[in-house]
Amino acid sequence: MVAVDDAREGGASRPVRLEEAVGVLTAARQVVLLAHVNPDADALGSALALGLALHRRGTEVQVSFGAPERPAESLRDLDVDGLVVTADEVVAAPELLVVLDTGSVDRLGPLADRAATAGSTLVIDHHVSNSGFGTHYYVDPRAEATAVMVLHLLDAMEAPVDLPTARCLYAGLVTDTRNFRAASPDTHAMAARLLVAGVDAEAVTRPLLDTHPFSWLAMLSAVLATARLEAGEARGLGLVHALVEREHVDLGRQEEVESVIDVLRTTAEAEVAVVLKQVGERRWTANMRSKGGIDVAAAASALGGGGHRVASGFTLDGDAPAILDRVRRALADAPLLG
Template identity: 45%
Template sequence: MSEPVAGGARTPGTVWTSDHEAPALGWCVPATSWGYAAEHVDHSLRSAAGPAPRLPDELNVLVAPERAAVPIRRAGSREPAPPVAAVPSVPGGGGTDGPELDWDRAVEVLHAAEEIVLACHIAPDGDALGSMLALGQALRGLGKRCRASFGEPFTIPVSLRFLPGQELLVEPFRVAERPEVMITLDAAGVERLGSLAGRAAAASALIVIDHHASNTGFGAVRLVDPDAAATAVLVDELIRRLGVPLTRDIAQGLYAGLASDTGSFKYPCTTPQVHDLAGRLLAAGVRPEAVSRELWDRAPFGYLMVLAGALARARLERDAAGGMGLVWTTIGRADRDSRGVPYDQLEGVIDQLRRTDEAEVAVVCKQNDQGDWYVSTRSKGQVDVGRACVALGGGGHRTAAAFTMHAEPAAIIDRLRNALREAA
């Protein structure tokens, strides 16, 4: 978030954003209420949080432990994948300056490590948490001691509670101050790690796995490809190179990440390779209808009321964004507080707004609990909203990006409108 400056005013700060910056629909519960492995949980926290709510029966079946190995195969082939040395090194197609994919070094470091810490960005979405838990389970399958975490607030939406591997999660303060090996996932900059940023800086070896064009270049071993559809794509490749079988539980996390960052396979980043990967994950036992229900098809009634208010306030500017049209709305803290809707339930609003035929760009200004406005942007491909958001202190992708600002919404839209004019 932006930091205060003299006089109490705030200016746009560097805020590294995900393309899907908030979790999907669902109410939030403390991460400490899920139930971890006994050695990772403080008993006072467990008793204070109470028992974890029971998942629907169909999801209990969905995430039931299954360790039977599923053969790893190349798309379009019935033969097992070749040895690591024969695997191509660019699964995502390469970014503007070429992807940074140090596969050999990453595999070497992980095979040599005994204990590994995994961290994803604060307020994790499906790609961040799904990728992290999938990789954590794979490393555990290699006999590694693993802990996974993310910076405060250490909470997660119910919409992601179906993901297997949550027994790996620990509170940020339980992460070693100087990890032997640390892996960051789906974080474009170290600031996005929140309270775990110091641990990343102090790690003996830091591996960065990310697909954001706004990645700042941190980390000694980098698996960064802006053209990868999701961090899950890169994690899948790393798991394959590590020689770990693709179990159903691992596939579940990867599928959640892939589906989240492709907008359920409808965004421009959806390629034939993405569908090939999705097919392999389904073959491993993933049930797409159950995943889709948890990610997109659940919401408390209060969310519908907040959505109705946001749509009623929507404004269409046909001449903005280089004449291609801008549609925008706001959701103040009071709007959601009156309906008992937490901030992190608001991501789905922009998916409704972006349907507007007359607008190339959709924008939702969401006020968080600190009073700052988090500005989510989407385009249909003709305008680079990532470039506009970077100019305002944020980041993301060409078609999905965000930034944070402390100002009145009208002033924020004025600045964004000017930035979009340059990016159109």
């Protein structure tokens, strides 16, 4: 495990390695663990797995995120000890704030101020675009998921990886590796270890990847009707994009809205898939996916977002056509991946 170099002149942030991160975690008596807004299984699963270990050490623990008010339905049964609290319940000035799977402080939404009010802040993340905020940051872009890093932390803490903890970590692995299609041999070995701990792979995976209400079909039909293929964009490798308008965002479960990108990315003629989701009158969030030919993290960073080289996102205000024009320009300047 490595920490990124601190390239911020005069900044208070500094990178830490595994052992120092463990020291920061185990020294605190009160810890708030935050995932990014609209947390996925890697963000929330990682926060809960680490929260469980600290809670069992006697630490006062809260786990939360800025929005929505409750976790996605498919993630709720991961919280076996009731550690998740609403954003309004998060203590105003925690002794230690731990931010997981979050590339920049703005991704904390209404809880972003806790990074300033906390006694200290430890960022644990695997996004190459991580801005290195907080007083300490432990970042490893080589890790396929933040859950990978949390398992290393638990081992260094000599914390038991029991079934509830293993389920949280397995959920993170299965989602961020696209059901292990983008997992290294070491990560497959981690998954095997979690299965030995008692994880039922089918029971964990089905609600995350393979279960939708019937209403999803109508939503998907409406969204896919907006899909457009632009074969000459994305440096000539092809771009496919679609819009999820406000009515579908408001009425659908988070899981259904987020799953659209996984359908769109199957387009054979497009290297890059982009889904714009309307979350305000003129505000749009975007999911970007690459098949490995273009660095979409660089494109997302140019648009104020970030993420992985093959999976990233951003939020912008404006009209959808104008935002798509900016996406085309950012992709035209994005580096090709080897």
